[in-house]
Amino acid sequence: xxxxxxxxxxxxxxxxxxxxxxxxxxxxxxxxxxxxxxxxxxxxxxxxxxxxxxxxxxxxxxxxxxxxxxxxxxxxxxxxxxxxxxxxxxxxxxxxxxxxxxxxxxxxxxxxxxxxxxxxxxxxxxxxxxxxxxxxxxxxxxxxxxxxxxxxxxxxxxxxxxxxxxxxxxxxxxxxxxxxxxxxxxxxxxxxxxxxxxxxxxxxxxxxxxxxxxxxxxxxxx
Numbered sequence: 001x002x003x004x005x006x007x008x009x010x011x012x013x014x015x016x017x018x019x020x021x022x023x024x025x026x027x028x029x030x031x032x033x034x035x036x037x038x039x040x041x042x043x044x045x046x047x048x049x050x051x052x053x054x055x056x057x058x059x060x061x062x063x064x065x066x067x068x069x070x071x072x073x074x075x076x077x078x079x080x081x082x083x084x085x086x087x088x089x090x091x092x093x094x095x096x097x098x099x100x101x102x103x104x105x106x107x108x109x110x111x112x113x114x115x116x117x118x119x120x121x122x123x124x125x126x127x128x129x130x131x132x133x134x135x136x137x138x139x140x141x142x143x144x145x146x147x148x149x150x151x152x153x154x155x156x157x158x159x160x161x162x163x164x165x166x167x168x169x170x171x172x173x174x175x176x177x178x179x180x181x182x183x184x185x186x187x188x189x190x191x192x193x194x195x196x197x198x199x200x201x202x203x204x205x206x207x208x209x210x211x212x213x214x215x216x217x218x219x220x221x222x
Contacts, residue, residue, distance in 0.1 A: 035058045035059055036056050036057070036058055036059065037059070038059045041073065042071050042072060042073050043056055043071070043072040044056070044057050044058075044059065044061070044063075044069065044070075044071060044072075045057065045069070045070040045071075045072060046063035046064065046067040046068070046069060046070070047067060047068055047070060048066065048067055048068075049066065049067070049068055054070070055067075109215060109216040110213070110214075110215050110216075111124055111129075111213070111214045111215075112211065112212070112213050112214075113211065113212055114209065114210065114211035114212075115209070115210050115211075116207075116208075116209055116210075117208065117210065118135070118198070118199040118200055118201065118208050118210055119196065119197070119198055119199070119210060120133070120196070120197040120210040120211050120212040121155075121194055121195075121196055121212075122194065122195045122196075122197075122212045122213075122214055123192070123193075123194050124187075124189060124192065124193060124194070124195060124214055125189075125192050126189050126190055126191050126192060126193075127189055127216050128186070128187070128188050128189070128216065128217050128218070129186070129187045129189070129195070129214040129215060129216055129217065130184075130186060130214070130215050130217055131152055131160065131162065131184065131185045131186065131187050131195055131212065131213070131214045132182065132183075132184050132212070132213045132214075133150055133152050133162075133182070133183045133184070133185075133197030133199075133210070133211070133212045133213075134180060134181065134182050134183075134197075134210070134211050134212075135148070135150050135180070135181050135197070135199045135208050135209065135210045135211075136178060136179075136180050136208065136209045137167075137169045137178065137179045137180075137181065137201060137206060137207075137208050138176060138177070138178050138206065138207045138208070139169045139170070139171055139176070139177045139178075139179075139201075139203065139205070139206045140176050140205050140206070140207075141171045141203055141205055141206070142171055143171055144171055144203060145168050145169060145170045145171055146168070146169035146170075146171070146201050146202055146203035146206050147166070147167070147168055147169065147201070147202055148166070148167055148169050148179075148181065148199060148200060148201035148202070148206070148208070149164065149165060149166035149167065149181070149199065149200060150164070150165060150181055150183045150197055150198065150199035150200075150210075151164040151183065151197075151198055151199075152183055152184075152185045152187075152195065152196070152197055152198075152212070153195070153196040153198055154187060154189070154193055154194070154195060154196070155193065155194040155195075155196055156189075156191070156192065156193030156194055157189065157190050157191040157192075157193050158187060158188055158189035158190060158191070158193045159187070159188055160185045160186065160187040160188075160195070161185055161186050162183055162184060162185020162186070163183055163184065163185070164183065165181055165182065165183045167179060167181050169201065169203075169206060181199070183197070187214070195212055195214055196212070197210055197211065197212035
């Protein structure tokens with residue numbers, strides 16, 4: 001091998017000769033611990049300054065006087081990074097995920113209370129409300145008209161503007177005359193409070209079912 005390189009290599013084709021050497025046998029020589037291949041995988045060669053054959057020398061030897069040392073690496077230098085490739089096509093749409101759980105129940109904006117007498121009491125948090133009160137009178141008397149009325153009131157912090165309706169509860173020969181009365185208002189409650197639908201009647205035997213409803217609104221000015 002050394003004789004062939006000495007006879008044919010010149011300074012102009014050193015790179016081609018070294019590449020051929022590395023391709024055909026460099027890897028194999030390194031694998032078996034060839035004396036011409038260093039532990040780092042390089043070859044050491046010598047060539048005359050004015051041209052001539054390339055001589056491969058053993059590891060640890062130096063080129064004689066008048067010749068230039070050449071170090072040949074088995075692995076070349078890292079080349080520059082390649083250009084960025086084109087964007088790939090969009091993948092298929094994924095499957096639909098499972099349905100999420102139900103959210104917590106939000107606060108109510110409508111409130112209701114009723115009673116089987118003349119007073120219905122409704123507890124409310126702070127806010128502005130449209131309020132409606134009703135009462136169903138039943139007069140079982142066969143003689144003598146009854147009278148009744150209602151008023152919406154606030155017990156606690158707040159104000160309410162409402163009408164105070166009044167009605168006559170007539171009687172009939174068959175008895176059990178029923179009359180419904182409704183009162184409405186607007187309440188402003190700066191804190192937790194109670195709304196009362198406070199009603200009355202006068203004749204003994206008359207019965208009533210009283211109710212009050214409040215619906216929270218944005219802003220009210222009683």
